[in-house]
Amino acid sequence: MRKKYSAEFKAKLILTVLKGEGTLNEIARDNGVTVNSINRWKVQAIANFPQLFEESSEVKRMKKKYEARIDEIYKQILKIITGKEF
Numbered sequence: 001m002r003k004k005y006s007a008e009f010k011a012k013l014i015l016t017v018l019k020g021e022g023t024l025n026e027i028a029r030d031n032g033v034t035v036n037s038i039n040r041w042k043v044q045a046i047a048n049f050p051q052l053f054e055e056s057s058e059v060k061r062m063k064k065k066y067e068a069r070i071d072e073i074y075k076q077i078l079k080i081i082t083g084k085e086f
Helices: 007-019 024-031 035-053 057-082
Strands: none
Touching (some): 007 024, 007 035, 024 035
């Protein structure tokens, strides 16, 4: 049965690899994983780097919702202040 490693553990190891704080063999040995696992995680990490700098669709949806709500609140405030509908 394959051992499961947390995302935090994988990220820590890949960061160690990318910083060059040891050879793959040393990092694998010191952390009880295989070099193949580290290489696979490294490929995954590099492939997903662009997502770190993108807003997710959920964030975009929430942002749009809150901006609409802010607009509603401003309209209500203007109505209270001026007595006119906007």
